[in-house]
Amino acid sequence: MSRYQDLRKNLFGGTQSNARQFGMIFTLVAIVLLFQILTDGLTLSSGNLIGVVSQYSYILILSIGMLMVIVAGHIDLSVGSVAAFTGIVVAKSMSEWNLPWPVAIAFGLLVGAAIGAWQGFWVAYVGVPAFIVTLAGMLLFRGANQYIGNADTVPVPEGFRKIGAGFLPEVGPDSGYNNLTLLLGLLACAAVVVREWRARQVRQQMGADLAPLWVSAIRLAVMLGVIILATLRFAGGRVGTSLPISGIILAVLVIAYSFYTRNTAGGRHIYAVGGNSRAAELSGVKLRRVNFLVMTNMGVLAALAGMIFVARSAASGPQDGLNWELDAIAAVFIGGAAVSGGLGTVSGSIVGGLVMALLNNGLQLEGVGSDRVQMIKGLVLLLAAALDVLNKKQGRFSVIGSIMRPFQRDQAPPADKTSPPSPEDSTAAKAATTG
Amino acid sequence: MNPGKDTGPAKDAAGGAATNAETGTVLLEMRSITKTFTGVTALAEVNLSVRTGEIHAIVGENGAGKSTLMKVLSGVHPHGTYSGEIIYRGEEVRFGDIRASESAGIVIIHQELALVPGMSITENVFLGNEMRRNGAIDWKGAHHRVLALLKQVGLNEDPDTLVKDIGVGKQQLVEIAKAFAKDVKLLILDEPTAALNEHDSQHLLDLLREFKRQGITSIMISHKLNEIAAVADSITILRDGRTIESLDVEADGVDEDRIVRGMVGRELSSRYPDRTPDIGEVFFEVRDWTVRHPVSAERLVAKHSSFNVRRGEIVGFAGLVGAGRTELAMSLFGRSYGVWESGHAYKDGKEIRLKTVSDAIEHGLAYVSEDRKEIGLNLLDDVKTSIVAAKLSKITQRGVINKFREHEVAGRYRRSLRIKTPTVDVGVGTLSGGNQQKVVLAKWMFTDPDLLILDEPTRGIDVGAKYEIYGIIQRLADQGTGVIVISSELPELIGLCDRIYTVFEGAITGEVPRGEADPELLMKQMTSNKKLATP
Numbered sequence: 001m002s003r004y005q006d007l008r009k010n011l012f013g014g015t016q017s018n019a020r021q022f023g024m025i026f027t028l029v030a031i032v033l034l035f036q037i038l039t040d041g042l043t044l045s046s047g048n049l050i051g052v053v054s055q056y057s058y059i060l061i062l063s064i065g066m067l068m069v070i071v072a073g074h075i076d077l078s079v080g081s082v083a084a085f086t087g088i089v090v091a092k093s094m095s096e097w098n099l100p101w102p103v104a105i106a107f108g109l110l111v112g113a114a115i116g117a118w119q120g121f122w123v124a125y126v127g128v129p130a131f132i133v134t135l136a137g138m139l140l141f142r143g144a145n146q147y148i149g150n151a152d153t154v155p156v157p158e159g160f161r162k163i164g165a166g167f168l169p170e171v172g173p174d175s176g177y178n179n180l181t182l183l184l185g186l187l188a189c190a191a192v193v194v195r196e197w198r199a200r201q202v203r204q205q206m207g208a209d210l211a212p213l214w215v216s217a218i219r220l221a222v223m224l225g226v227i228i229l230a231t232l233r234f235a236g237g238r239v240g241t242s243l244p245i246s247g248i249i250l251a252v253l254v255i256a257y258s259f260y261t262r263n264t265a266g267g268r269h270i271y272a273v274g275g276n277s278r279a280a281e282l283s284g285v286k287l288r289r290v291n292f293l294v295m296t297n298m299g300v301l302a303a304l305a306g307m308i309f310v311a312r313s314a315a316s317g318p319q320d321g322l323n324w325e326l327d328a329i330a331a332v333f334i335g336g337a338a339v340s341g342g343l344g345t346v347s348g349s350i351v352g353g354l355v356m357a358l359l360n361n362g363l364q365l366e367g368v369g370s371d372r373v374q375m376i377k378g379l380v381l382l383l384a385a386a387l388d389v390l391n392k393k394q395g396r397f398s399v400i401g402s403i404m405r406p407f408q409r410d411q412a413p414p415a416d417k418t419s420p421p422s423p424e425d426s427t428a429a430k431a432a433t434t435g
Numbered sequence: 436m437n438p439g440k441d442t443g444p445a446k447d448a449a450g451g452a453a454t455n456a457e458t459g460t461v462l463l464e465m466r467s468i469t470k471t472f473t474g475v476t477a478l479a480e481v482n483l484s485v486r487t488g489e490i491h492a493i494v495g496e497n498g499a500g501k502s503t504l505m506k507v508l509s510g511v512h513p514h515g516t517y518s519g520e521i522i523y524r525g526e527e528v529r530f531g532d533i534r535a536s537e538s539a540g541i542v543i544i545h546q547e548l549a550l551v552p553g554m555s556i557t558e559n560v561f562l563g564n565e566m567r568r569n570g571a572i573d574w575k576g577a578h579h580r581v582l583a584l585l586k587q588v589g590l591n592e593d594p595d596t597l598v599k600d601i602g603v604g605k606q607q608l609v610e611i612a613k614a615f616a617k618d619v620k621l622l623i624l625d626e627p628t629a630a631l632n633e634h635d636s637q638h639l640l641d642l643l644r645e646f647k648r649q650g651i652t653s654i655m656i657s658h659k660l661n662e663i664a665a666v667a668d669s670i671t672i673l674r675d676g677r678t679i680e681s682l683d684v685e686a687d688g689v690d691e692d693r694i695v696r697g698m699v700g701r702e703l704s705s706r707y708p709d710r711t712p713d714i715g716e717v718f719f720e721v722r723d724w725t726v727r728h729p730v731s732a733e734r735l736v737a738k739h740s741s742f743n744v745r746r747g748e749i750v751g752f753a754g755l756v757g758a759g760r761t762e763l764a765m766s767l768f769g770r771s772y773g774v775w776e777s778g779h780a781y782k783d784g785k786e787i788r789l790k791t792v793s794d795a796i797e798h799g800l801a802y803v804s805e806d807r808k809e810i811g812l813n814l815l816d817d818v819k820t821s822i823v824a825a826k827l828s829k830i831t832q833r834g835v836i837n838k839f840r841e842h843e844v845a846g847r848y849r850r851s852l853r854i855k856t857p858t859v860d861v862g863v864g865t866l867s868g869g870n871q872q873k874v875v876l877a878k879w880m881f882t883d884p885d886l887l888i889l890d891e892p893t894r895g896i897d898v899g900a901k902y903e904i905y906g907i908i909q910r911l912a913d914q915g916t917g918v919i920v921i922s923s924e925l926p927e928l929i930g931l932c933d934r935i936y937t938v939f940e941g942a943i944t945g946e947v948p949r950g951e952a953d954p955e956l957l958m959k960q961m962t963s964n965k966k967l968a969t970p
Contacts, residue, residue, distance in 0.1 A: 206842045263836050265827040272824060275813035282771055282802065282810055283825040283878075284793040342815045 023387075024335060024351045031355060035362030042365055043358070046237035049230070050244060054165065054312060056357040057246040058083070058305035060350055062328035063335075064257050065301035067349040070332050071261075072294045073274040073341030074123060074130035078137030079328060080321035082299060083306025085141040086111050090307055091154040091316035101160040108307045109300055115141065116299020117292070124291035138325070146318045153317040156310055164311025166245040177235035178242035185231025192223050246308050253301075258346045270294060274341030330377070331356055334384040356380070461522075462487040462652050463621060468507055468519035470500075477503045478517070478676045485621070485669075490643055490653045492663040495673035496698055496925065501656045504673070505623055509543045510536040523621075540620030544610050546629055552599035556590075557581045559598050560613045584612040589642055603731065604635025611642070622646065623654045628662060629757040640666050658755040660691045660962045672697040691959070699925060699954035707930035708902065710909045712949075714933060715746030719886050719917055724778030726766040736762040736773050738942040744886060744917040749908065751932030752921045754961045759941035760921045761805055764888045768802040769795040782885070796825060799885030803875050805894060805921070807868075811875045814864035818856055819845035821863045821874050826882040848877035852907060869900025876907060887911060888919045893927065905931055925954045937961040 035043040042048055062079050069076045090108040093099045099107060115137070122133040168180040175182070196216055203210050234243040261267035272280035273290045281287050305324070310316045335352025337344025356377060363373045463485040470478040478500045485491045493501050506512045508521065510530030521528050523539065530536040533543075550559050557574075560581050566573045581594045590608040598606060607627060614622055624643075628636040636659075643653055643666055657663055663670065670689060672679040679697050682689045720743040728734035736759045744750050752760045765772035767780060769792035780787050787798045795802070804811045812821055822845045823830055830840040845859035852873045856866055863874055872892065879887060889908065893901045908931065912918050922928050928935050929952045937945040937960035945960035 202839055206839060206846075263838070264834050265831050265836060266834070268820065268824075268827065268836065271815070272813055275815040276810070278810040279813050280824075282768070282792060282804060284769075284791075284796045286791075286793065342813065 024348065024355060024384075028351055028355050028358065031358050031362065035358065035365065039362065039365045043362055044233065046233045046241075048361070048365070049233050050237050050241055052357055052361050053234075053247040053250075054244040055361075056353065057244065057250045058164075058308045058312075059324060059327045059331065059357070060250055060353045061253060061301055061305045061308070062324060063331040063349045063353045064253055064346055065298040066325075066328040067332045067335070067337060067344050067346055068257075068261065068270055068294050069130070069298050070329070070337050070339075071274045071341055071344045072270050072291060073277065074291070074294070075329065076119075076130065076134045076295070076298050076302075077325050078119065078134040078141060079298065079302040079305070080324035081138045081141035081145065082112065082115050082302040083309065083321035083324060084145040084316075084318070085115070085148075085306070086303035087306040087310040087316040087320050088145045088149040088154060090160075091156050091310060092148060094157055094160060095154055101157060104160065105163070105307060108303050112299040112301070112303020112306075113296055114299070115303070116296035119299065120292035120295030123295050124288040130295070134325075145320070149316065149318060151318045153315040155315040160307075161311045161314055162245055163249065164246055164308045165314070166311075167240065168242040168245070168248075170240065177232070178237075179235075181235035181242040182231060184243065184248075185227055185235070188227050188231070189224055192227065193220065196220050246312070249304075249308070254346060254350055261346055266290075266293075271342055274343075276342070327356065328353075330381045334381060339385070352384075460487050461485070462524060463508075464522040465504070465508065466520050466522065468504065468517055468521075470503055470507055470512060470517040476676055478507070480519075481673065481676070481678050482681075483671055483678070484681065485652060485654060487652055488647060488650050489668040490647055490655060490666055492667035492670045493654060493656050493673065494658075494660070494663060494670060494694055494698060495679075496923070499673040499698075500676040501673055502625060503676075505543055505625060505654070505656065508536070509533055509541060509623065537617050540618060541623065542614035542617055542619045542621070543623040544607075544614060544625065544627065546626040548603075548606050548610050550598045550606055550609060550613075553597060555595045555597055556585070556592060556601075556609050556612075557594040559609055560584060560594075560616050562613070564613075564617055580616070581612070584615050587615060588612045589638065589645075602635070604631050604638065607631065607635070607639060608642075619651065621652050621654065623656075625656045626658065626757070627655065628657065628659060636662065658962065660694050660958075663694065664689065664691050670694065674698065691962070692955070695955050695958040695962075699958060708906045708909055710913070712747065712749070712933050713913060714748045715915065717743045717745050718783050719744040720781040721767065722779050722781070724763065724767070724780075725776040726762060726773040726778075727776050729773050732774070735776070736941050737766060737778075738940075740778070740938075740941075740943050742936055742943060742946075744919060746917055747912050747915050748934065749912050749918045749920060749932045751928035751935035752919060752938055753925060753928050753935050753957050754923075754938035756923060758938045758961065760938050761890055762941075763938070764802060764890055764919070764921060765804075767795070768792065768800055768888065771802075796882055799883070800888065801825075801879035801882050801884035801886070802888045803879055803890060803892060805891035807871055807875050812863055812871060814862075816863055817860050818849070818854070818863050818866070818874055819859040822848055822859075822877045822881055825878050829881070844881065845877075848880070852877055853903065867900075869896040869904075872896055872900070872904065873907075876904070880911070884916060886917045886919065888921070890921045891923065892920065893922070893924075925957055928952070928957070929954065939963065 032043060062083075066076060066079065086108050089111055090104050093107055094101060094104045119130075119133050119137050122128045123130045168178055168184075170178060172179040196219070200210065200216060234247075261270065269280065269285045269290050272283065272285050273287060277287060280290075306321060309320055313320075331353035332344060332349045333339070333352070334355055335344065335348035335350070337349065359377065359380065360373060363376065368376075461484055463483070465481065465483040467480045467482060468478050469476070469480055481500065481504055483493070483504065493504070495501050503512070507517050508530075510532045513531045514529035521530075523541070528536075528539060530539070536543075551562065554562070557577055561572075561577055566577045566580065568576065578594060585592065585594065585608075588608045588611050590605055590612065592601060592605060598609060601609070611622070627639055631639065640662060643655070646653060647668075655663070655667065664684070667684055669684060670682045672682070672694065674697075682693070682697075687693075720741075722741045724737055724740045725735060726737040728736050740763055742750070752764075754760045762772050766775060767789060769789055771792060780789055782798060787794075789795045789798065789800070808814065813824070816824070819841050823841050827836065830837050830844065842859065848854065849856065849859055854866075854873045854877070855870050863871060866874065876892075892904055892908070896904070908918055908920070920928065920931060932952070933949050935947045935952050935957065936943050937947070937957055939961050944963070945957075947956060947960075
């Protein structure tokens with residue numbers, strides 16, 4: 001194995017690193033660098049980065065839930081409407097029932113859970129395809145938003161706005177940076193180092209092939225570099241700004257859900273259901289419960305996204321959450337999830353979402369109109385999905401296959417794929433045995 | 436509509452229409468047909484000769500090559516992918532695809548019917564063969580034509596009825612009408628009565644005799660020897676991809692016993708590891724288990740089945756494809772198939788509830804399915820996640836999967852079952868069939884089963900891997916696990932099992948201990964519902 005392959009295989013998440021994800025991180029870096037140059041450094045400026053996070057955090061939160069829905073083999077078209085509905089209900093609860101804002105947030109999450117459970121009931125226990133159920137939900141909750149709010153905007157109180165537009169407070173000595181953000185950055189650096197060290201230890205104990213030390217070192221250096229750069233940017237903005245609160249919420253959710261999907265039985269069941277529902281069922285996975293919980297969870301996250309948006313724009317309105325479902329779905333697919341379910345990661349979806357966000361942001365900074373931005377985003381989505389499809393057909397389309405091969409995970413030699421089915425292949429065996 | 440360049444007989448005039456006058460001449464001759472699938476020989480020098488106007492039966496065990504032979508004939512395996520020649524109506528033919536063989540009047544009706552459930556009988560009969568007038572479908576003409584066709588096949592139904600609203604037996608007739616719409620001269624039926632009840636089967640057989648009177652030649656592939664003995668004029672027996680013999684039913688005085696002898700007459704070489712069984716007490720028992728078909732509620736897929744398994748015993752279930760063995764096993768395994776009607780299961784003398792798969796796993800049952808790719812494995816998973824998938828709780832602490840343990844467990848099975856894979860992190864979809872099967876075995880061994888049900892455990896696996904899997908099965912039994920093996924290969928059951936139940940049309944028809952199991956006896960019991968007195 002060449003050094004390059006070593007590096008490629010181990011730089012991003014060890015052996016589990018998936019080809020698409022590697023490609024997307026690459027794309028993300030390329031987009032950032034491109035716009036950084038085109039905008040004369042505006043893209044990576046503190047102000048812009050802080051803006052991007054607070055502007056896209058709710059889409060990224062949605063894409064976490066959407067990833068799980070899509071991995072389980074479903075889709076959710078209703079998230080934008082659910083977010084809008086929850087937003088107006090929470091806003092009203094504060095303005096008319098005078099609920100204190102922390103209670104209102106809890107109430108909003110409950111509303112989201114209830115809506116998710118409602119849709120999950122139809123999907124899991126009645127068996128209506130999620131596409132239909134959530135298409136209905138999209139209409140239902142959009143209408144309900146306008147019915148409750150009289151198609152008008154409802155403002156929200158100052159305290160509530162913190163979750164969408166708030167920043168970490170300025171504390172401690174005047175260092176020229178936001179001290180709490182610096183602290184967070186420091187913690188993140190420590191966590192990354194500890195994690196790398198422990199991962200190496202575990203792999204050593206397992207007797208699994210260990211990445212060379214220099215690869216670990218490079219990986220750590222890259223990650224630490226990114227974290228330090230980001231920390232300085234987020235901490236070094238205009239006084240009173242920092243890493244936005246919504247960004248912190250997002251980060252916590254990403255870590256929690258990554259862990260859940262990768263390291264728990266519940267998370268693994270989602271992949272099992274999406275990968276082969278019949279096999280999952282015959283392995284004792286409770287199909288209906290998994291589908292129900294996935295939809296319910298999506299409702300909760302949609303509610304959270306809706307509240308953050310309302311907090312950021314200081315009021316809930318009838319047009320909130322329009323087309324969010326499409327952005328979230330696009331992020332998940334760009335991030336490497338399979339349309340047929342069973343494949344995809346939380347971190348991949350976040351990268352996919354960031355690609356869209358930074359593309360959007362960069363084009364806007366360049367003064368490209370929203371008409372052309374939409375066209376470009378559409379083409380990017382199509383391209384990403386097409387690469388995914390061609391990736392799977394690799395071997396049949398030799399030209400594209402050869403282009404894509406560098407991005408493939410180390411697998412059986414390509415000759416296996418082009419040759420006729422092996423003797424043990426089921427189709428040949430069937431033809432030979434059912435006679 | 437270009438049927439491809441290698442079309443059937445060019446000169447129709449020479450052949451002429453098959454009429455009663457020509458009965459007895461050779462209509463079809465397949466000469467030394469050899470077909471291989473990358474190294475596996477499915478057919479070796481097979482010969483088949485079919486006379487005009489006869490009913491010709493092709494019999495043989497599963498895997499003997501019957502379906503492959505018919506696929507060669509109908510162009511599914513096009514000319515050039517096999518060697519040998521096909522002489523049809525006096526000329527050599529080289530079919531490039533199904534359309535080519537159909538335009539020559541050879542129509543094959545597969546076991547799985549090729550009908551569109553949501554379309555009417557008329558639409559189905561002319562599907563892909565629509566009667567056109569000025570570019571549009573000629574519904575009036577089609578209606579007249581379909582009435583005549585339905586009369587011919589004895590189906591008394593409104594042609595506008597949707598196919599999904601009629602029973603399987605009638606659907607079969609629609610399929611035959613569809614063949615007749617293509618002006619069939621040679622009708623091939625693959626297991627035509629496998630899914631039919633006795634009444635519908637009888638009707639179909641009568642129909643075949645009627646076609647014979649009309650001068651239509653039929654080839655029938657069937658496992659039901661009583662039907663063959665009753666209706667066929669000649670029989671060709673295939674075994675291991677070779678023609679064993681061709682019999683003339685009347686002249687040779689063929690009966691069921693004679694066919695069975697031809698089908699199974701091979702030596703049972705020592706393809707099974709030696710073992711001295713150490714059999715304990717009965718610990719698992721099923722009584723009066725009855726299950727309905729999930730869709731057509733009038734069909735029983737398991738009829739009052741009762742059986743038991745002892746500790747350390749390997750119990751075989753013999754039966755033909757479609758006899759209901761898989762259905763019985765899956766319905767036991769947490770009601771994964773069909774609608775449970777009645778029956779009880781007991782373990783160690785106590786009744787156990789098996790309403791869900793988790794119940795079944797909890798009670799120590801494990802089911803290795805016959806179709807590992809469709810329902811046995813998630814092919815997107817890697818080896819280690821596949822192995823632990825059925826009992827995650829064993830490696831989970833406070834809800835978190837211990838990946839260290841996972842890796843360790845997978846590595847242990849990799850070594851003990853000799854799963855050929857570079858690491859346990861490899862995608863299970865990239866492994867060969869035999870190694871995938873070992874992964875599935877590992878997955879269920881990891882659940883520590885008391886009763887392991889193996890459904891066709893060696894299907895599509897090469898000989899070496901088979902031997903290893905037999906060894907694994909025997910090791911498990913020696914450790915006290917009760918094992919049920921469902922297999923369509925009689926030698927496998929006889930070589931492996933301590934006791935064999937035979938199943939026919941959902942009912943258990945016999946129970947044969949190891950010493951008395953021989954292919955002829957088993958074949959007899961699994962092809963008829965007559966209860967034989969066990970000696």
